[in-house]
Amino acid sequence: MTAVEERPAPAAAPPPRRPHRVWALLRNSWRQLTSMRTALVLLFLLAVAAIPGSVLPQRALNAEKVVAYFREHPDLAPVLNRLGGFEVYASPWFAAIYLLLFTSLIGCVLPRLVDHFRALRTVPPDAPRRLERLPQFAAARARSASPADAAKAAAGALRKRRFRTVVREREDGTWTVSAEKGYLKETGNLLFHFALLAVLIGVGFGHWYGWHGNRLLVQGTDQGFCNSVTQYDESSLGPRLDAADLPFFCLRLTGFEAAFQPTGQPKTFEATVDVQEKQDGAWRPARFTVNDPLRLPHANVHLLGHGYAVALRYTDRYGDQQTKVVPFLPRDGMFTSEGVVQFPDVNIDPRTNKRDENLQVGFEGVYLPTVDPKGGPTSVFPAENDPVLFLTAYRGNLGVDAGLPGSVYALDRSQIVSGALKQVSGERPERLKPGASWKLDDGTRLEFLGTRPFATLSVRSDPTQPLVLGGAVLGLLGLMLSLAGHRRRLWFRISPGERSGSLVEAGGLPRTDYPGFDEEFGQVVGAARGSDEGTP
Known part of the structure; x- marks a missing residue:
């Protein structure tokens, strides 16, 4: 018999390693995020998300228009406000799209850049x-x-x-x-994407280190302001800044010229200001218009709008006089303007030097630069061809001493409803021309001295603006190379x-x-x- 040699059975092959589910999910998600298709989709979403910022008024640019939008759309405006419609570029959903696009572009461009350098070094x-x-x-x-x-x-x-x-x-x-x-085609593609990254970086750092403020500035050397957070009507600082980081400069409006078409449409606006750029330094004159801002070393001053400020002088029952210059805000294109002038510190008894809070005076009115000859309640032309001021007087407690926040452009309606503030004039508002006076029932007198123009200014600082501009120029160059190659x-x-x-x-x-x-x-x-x- 022949002995049969027994051979050991071959070892079984090890089972294939199954990839970890979490790791596989992260890897596939990263591949999807860094694909060119995803980058294009996110870029499209960013463009769509920016549309509300162009259609709706933004608080960072003009808070007055936001207030007007709330007044014109009382039901829709609160919903849009909760969704961030008036602060689109600072909303969480816009930031999420922005960061995802930034990450997608980096993950998409860097591997292509390596492959492009490798292809340039490879011979045909x-x-x-x-x-x-x-x-x-x-x-x-x-x-x-x-x-x-x-x-x-x-x-x-x-x-x-x-x-x-x-x-x-x-x-x-x-x-x-x-x-x-x-190869310039791929070079142009990469240049375009890197330029887009530069724009995104510039916008992000501009938000961190930029700041802006809005100020309604009335003409006159007594109405100037300096670059301070407390002197702005509305301001916003970047997360990396505080109030002490703002550069020094002061402005005062010395003149304002406006020209209109015969239909009332604006033609040209030009503001004249005095600028002081150093502490205790000399003042220099400057001019700027809507599309040509005033360029300072660390900020630009943009002209957003203008209007008229009403100057009133009130003589109380003791013969003391107070003069106030108060802006009246336009409510239509013909500058039909509304406003309130309050005199809380009047009728102080000279014998006791005490003020009676129930003798405070406020005037609510409408200013028409060109009154309608047919008697309509609105102005028919934005220039001051036939100015008229309609006022209604109130006496009592204005409610300004309560310490509660309120609007300087409207009386406290709760004081009127409670009877603490009562109307003292007749049923119809008093009609005043510039230079006219009005004697109230208690012997006090109000004089309409005239008006001064005011300008709505937006002061903005963006230290990364050159980077954004350079990125935009390089993006156009890259796009042309990509299309021509x-x-x-x-x-x-x-x-x-x-x-x-x-x-x-x-x-x-x-x-x-x-x-x-x-x-x-x-x-x-x-x-x-x-x-x-x-x-x-």
Whole structure:
């Protein structure tokens, strides 16, 4: 009997390792986030999310228009406010899209940049064996009998057209020329994406280190203001700033010129100001308009709007006088303006030097720059052609001593409802022309001295504005390079001949859609043969 050798059974193969579910989920999510499709979708979403910021008034730009929107849309405005419609660019949902786009672009661009540098350092590949199978093909006899001379002529013709060219010699005496062109297309793509990243970085850091403030500035040397948070009607500082970081400058409005079309449409606005840029420094005059802001070393002053401030002088029952210049806010395009003038510190008894809170006076009214000759309640032209001021007087407790916040452009309605503030004039408002006076029932007198223009200013500082501008310019340059560049490859194979010259075969392959490739191929082949006649 023959002994049978027993062999051990082969070891079983280990079971395949199953990827961790959490790791696989994170990896797939990162791939989806950093794909070009996701970046384009996020860019589209960012553009759509910015639409409400262009349609709706923004508190950061003009708080007055936001207040007017609440007044005109009392039901819709609170809903939009909860959704961040009046602070779009500071809302959480806009920041989420912004950060996702930023992350997607970084994850998308960096690998492409590495591949692009690698492709720039890689020489064009050698000619394929079957050139006739390429989209463009031509074959002819070269004028030079030497394959080396024909290869040098083809390489020179390609280099003149800025092709990256490599000449190779094979063992059988055949010479090949490989040429490639069109890397500017990918360079433009990468430049555009890096420019977009620069814009995003500039916007983000501008939000951190930028600041802005709005101020309604009345004409007059007694109405100036300096760059301080407390002197703005509305202000916002970046998260990385505090009030002490604001640069010093002071402004006072010295003049305002407005021109209107015959229909009342605005034509030109120009503000004249005095500027002080150093502590205890000299004042210098300056002018700026709507589209030409006042440019200071660390801030720009933009002109948003204008209106009229009413000057009233009140003489109380003891003969003391107080003068106030109060802006009346326009409510329509013809500058029908509403406002309130309050005199809480009047009627102080000189014997006791005490003030009776129930003898405070307030005036609520409407100012018409050009009164309607037919008696309408609105102005018919924005310029002061026939100004009239309609006032209603109230006496009592204005409620300003309670310490509660309130609007300076309206009386406290709760005081009127409770009877603490009562109307003292007749049923119809008093009509006053500039220079006219009004004697009230208690012997006190109100004089309408006239008006002064006021300008609504927006002071803004964005330290990253040059970065954003440079990113926008580079983005346009990259987009033009991307659209103008066309990736293509050309090959020449020169085989030695006996008497009739070397055999030249040429093939071309466009890597992207290029309608003019046929013509270019013919010109290159013709130039390579020492002729400009086109395709042989």
